[in-house]
Amino acid sequence: MQVIIIVGGGIAGLSCALSLHQIGVPCRVYDAVPTLAPLGYGINLQPNAIRELTALGLGERLAAVGVLTQELAFYNKHGQLIWTEPRGKAAGYRWPQISISRGELHKVLLAAINERLGVQAVVTGHRLTSFEERAGKVIARFADPTGKPAGEVEGDILIGADGIHSAVRRHFYPGEKAVFDGYLHYRGIVEAPPYLTGASMVVVGHRHHRAIIYPVMKRPGGKMLINWLAYTKIPPGSPPLEAWDTAADKQACVDQYKGWTYPWLDVHSLFAATPAKDVLQLPNVDRDPIPRWSFGRVTLIGDAAHPMQPVGAQAGSQAVVDGRVLAAALMAEREPAAALTRYQDERIAAMNDMIIRNRNLGLEVILQQAEERAPNGFKHIHDVLTQQELESTALNFKKAGGFDVEAVNARDSFVELPT
Ligand SMILES: Cc1cc2nc3c(=O)[nH]c(=O)nc-3n(C[C@H](O)[C@H](O)[C@H](O)COP(=O)(O)OP(=O)(O)OC[C@H]3O[C@@H](n4cnc5c(N)ncnc54)[C@H](O)[C@@H]3O)c2cc1C
Numbered sequence: 001m002q003v004i005i006i007v008g009g010g011i012a013g014l015s016c017a018l019s020l021h022q023i024g025v026p027c028r029v030y031d032a033v034p035t036l037a038p039l040g041y042g043i044n045l046q047p048n049a050i051r052e053l054t055a056l057g058l059g060e061r062l063a064a065v066g067v068l069t070q071e072l073a074f075y076n077k078h079g080q081l082i083w084t085e086p087r088g089k090a091a092g093y094r095w096p097q098i099s100i101s102r103g104e105l106h107k108v109l110l111a112a113i114n115e116r117l118g119v120q121a122v123v124t125g126h127r128l129t130s131f132e133e134r135a136g137k138v139i140a141r142f143a144d145p146t147g148k149p150a151g152e153v154e155g156d157i158l159i160g161a162d163g164i165h166s167a168v169r170r171h172f173y174p175g176e177k178a179v180f181d182g183y184l185h186y187r188g189i190v191e192a193p194p195y196l197t198g199a200s201m202v203v204v205g206h207r208h209h210r211a212i213i214y215p216v217m218k219r220p221g222g223k224m225l226i227n228w229l230a231y232t233k234i235p236p237g238s239p240p241l242e243a244w245d246t247a248a249d250k251q252a253c254v255d256q257y258k259g260w261t262y263p264w265l266d267v268h269s270l271f272a273a274t275p276a277k278d279v280l281q282l283p284n285v286d287r288d289p290i291p292r293w294s295f296g297r298v299t300l301i302g303d304a305a306h307p308m309q310p311v312g313a314q315a316g317s318q319a320v321v322d323g324r325v326l327a328a329a330l331m332a333e334r335e336p337a338a339a340l341t342r343y344q345d346e347r348i349a350a351m352n353d354m355i356i357r358n359r360n361l362g363l364e365v366i367l368q369q370a371e372e373r374a375p376n377g378f379k380h381i382h383d384v385l386t387q388q389e390l391e392s393t394a395l396n397f398k399k400a401g402g403f404d405v406e407a408v409n410a411r412d413s414f415v416e417l418p419t
Pocket of ligand 1: 010039128
């Protein structure tokens, strides 16, 4: 019987632990923070991830605390519609797309761990400091929040699910730096009346100035909790930023969106109505693709393996899929190293491709094309971008991410349990 050490209790680590439990492989999750709190604003789970989370028995719980996304719509800075497409079940998937607060998603995963694996399955206040493979085992060493040694643990496999600043990844790629592209996101969350379908994700503007907006939860009285991201270029010479969420200058953000008042949504007022304490900032960082994730009995999943820019709502979904493909590989291969290689080989090329696609704006590239071809707006979008260009951009991105309707509907789960 193998025992697996998972480093990191974020979305990748917790969902992976649930998958390992489902296939009967014992594991324990270690996280650096003293307490796992439900942190973060909006995150999207595409139907490929919801399929897997449904196979873990969590589909209904997630639907109850999220929003079943109906459409994804792109507008230029004048508020003109460039492209809209149905999403989730409205697009013919067997599973929905769910826009959700990351905190709520985290809570659902943690509650399921506590119920199924027990509270002892997640160990907090344990920051991984080093590890080594010795005599067919992996030894992991931890420090407590004050930096003092917190002991060592032995396992058969170590999974690095420790996010964009992964210590496990650093062990294999020392000196590697996060790549900052000079843009800052402001993130906000605010209660407001529904807009468009009531479950619409909208992306507005162009590469240098854009906003992504979507509801993540129904509130009493017919209002919605609406998540937004606003992009701005940092003045040259500003210090590099690496922290996830830090307090932001709300007014500086709001001022940049003056005039973004459209018949379908008053973006400027939405931002202005957001309580200042709920506006955070983070740098647009990712990392270069790497050639290997799996080294003997150690591998990487989620942001530790493929940290990507938040384009096309991929990071959360792909983190879930990683854990599922890894669990399936562990069922298929007897030897740990062979299983980890199998998992890597199934995932790495597509995820490395996605990192680069997202740097090039992914499916949001149509915003930039519309801006370059018609900065003052258009009479008809087809004067600027053909239907074929629009359709193929959308479809190609979904195919690259493994979440086109055909691919998702083709199976019930990556993990096929014996009946
Ligand atoms: C606090 C926080 C807020 C976020 N908010 C959002 C959001 O609003 N929207 C969004 O789209 N994405 C958000 N993300 C990122 C998002 O969760 C990921 O991009 C995606 O879900 C992949 O998840 P992950 O588990 O790979 O990484 P993460 O969710 O980042 O989880 C990594 C985990 O590893 C732990 N960890 C790090 N280093 C160590 C170490 N040395 N030893 C042990 N544990 C370690 C961290 O404490 C964290 O719990 C947030 C991440 C964090 C950590």
